[in-house]
Amino acid sequence: MLSILLGTVALPVLAAEPEACKVVRMAEPGWNDLAFTTGVALTLLKALGYEPQSSLLGIDVIYLSLKNKDLDVFLGYWDPAMVTYYKPYKEEGSVEDVVTNLKGAKYTFAVPAYVWEAGVKDFADLQKFPDQFEKKLYGIEPGSNQLMIDATKDQALGLDGWEVVESSEQGMLAEVQRRAKDKAFIVFQGWAPHPMNTAFDIRYLTGGDKFYGPDFGAATVSTQVRKGYLKECPNVARLLSNLTFDIAFENKGMGYLMTDGLSPEEAAVKALADEPQRLDAWLEGVTAFDGKNGRDMVKAKLSL
Template identity: 45%
Template sequence: MTPIKTTLTGVIALGALAATPTLAEVPESCRAVHLSEIGWTDIQATTGVARTLLDALGYEPKVSQMSVPVTFIGLEQGDLDVFLGLWMPSMATMVEERLESGTVEEIRANLEGAKYTLVVPGYVADTGITDLADLDAHKDRFDGKIYGIEPGNDGNQLIQQMIDDDAFGLGDWQLVESSEAGMLLQARGAWDAEEWIVFLGWSPHPMNTKMELTYLTGGGDYFGPNQGGATVHTLTRTGLTEDCPNLGRFLRQLRFSVEMENILMGAILDHDETADSAAVKYLQANPGLLEPWLDGVTTADGEPGLPTVRAALGL
């Protein structure tokens, strides 16, 4: 009887092992993950979160700062893997052909409820300037200038297109290009002096808590419908999620909120935090985010991802 019991025990043990899912290591070709960060604080923040989590999972994330057009080219050519900042519909003309031809892939919407269009301070809106069509009658008060961010970005292109089209009578206005920081410095100076200014605004961003802003209506043909309403998407090089399914699962589950991004951006802009340190502190204070993001995701070595990340964060 003893040999039979031993045999049955062995069979049961082997069956139990067979029923246990085997976690596989991530292929070496999938461990290095190259992300683009375009110099906007919101994309710095979300990219910082992704890099922090990928690093804790044992990947080798690399972040490069580059312009929006260069980002799309990098994804097309396979030099980049991930871009978390595809703002739609404002970037539609820059990406639609690429999506249709399959040279890049859209993974998911990672942020909903965003805004992206021209704004004026609340004290300007109080005088009746609430629509793009209201601007030109007060050109002198605005000095005929619309302030944008860095050259080559989609927002500036949309502003310039309005000028080129003489939309809303803006044909003789001037687009002033600088950077996110430069534009906001100009806006804050005008705000403090209660001068009139119109500039490119978006949410999430701490500018919305530091200044009372009105998002101008009427720009649906340029900035999209819903008064500048926007959605931000995750974009990858073609084939990434098929070649690297564990990474693909993580990216499909990674999503953010306006409130979250406002807090992260505030830490970066107001407290001189790096994107990574802001991400670590936020995740430590909000550990409940990790479970849905890491459901079924493993480390690069094939171990369960959630407990590994929690340990890395000191949770």
């Protein structure tokens, strides 16, 4: 279906996008990888003459908002980590997939290297050190830790009575940093791409296939939209179908957020200045909102 819809966008006839498409409503859950990629989308859409907006929402709220047509675009469906969140909306058809925008990602439990060397190499090893861990597992924002919560309920792992501490990505990593200074035990949600993989000496735990999937939660990230959006706004649909990333690019962009303190859009502009050639593929067949050449418009607006 998507290929049919996008095929109409590729026709060599320039026409302005419908006025209703000018405002593009997006959301992300506060994770730095999604903040960065959403920042890239915002930057490109603004340069094309659109008026994109981005909200910071929990995963469950994002999906409900897509279903209710209060949001248009979400760039952050992690598969398989978010399968349980997406499943009911996929089954009813209220949320649609556009493209896999990142491959080679992973997501599962992680510990500092000194904890791994002390004998915590698998999910099943956690129960051997309840006092050292203070029976706590550290997650990110509320609504995004269901897999971690599910693990505490699995009788085979012996984690009855363990608490999942929910805060935010930044709060969780601040706790990792604090405990690492004292070589204290901590287990937390770890993933790649993310600068945590270079900022800390960490190891990913085996044994989580039941929850996160095989190969340390090997994952893909996909772009999704509300039902009907691809047909309503075919030019934005073309941009979204072209907008794919890689681990190295996202690591760089997240570094600009976390180390340099840039905003998502500032980080996007800096990353694009480093690699302007990415625009050629991203803007293939894409026009500006008013129907003019999209690639020329973006390069001019961003001085690239």
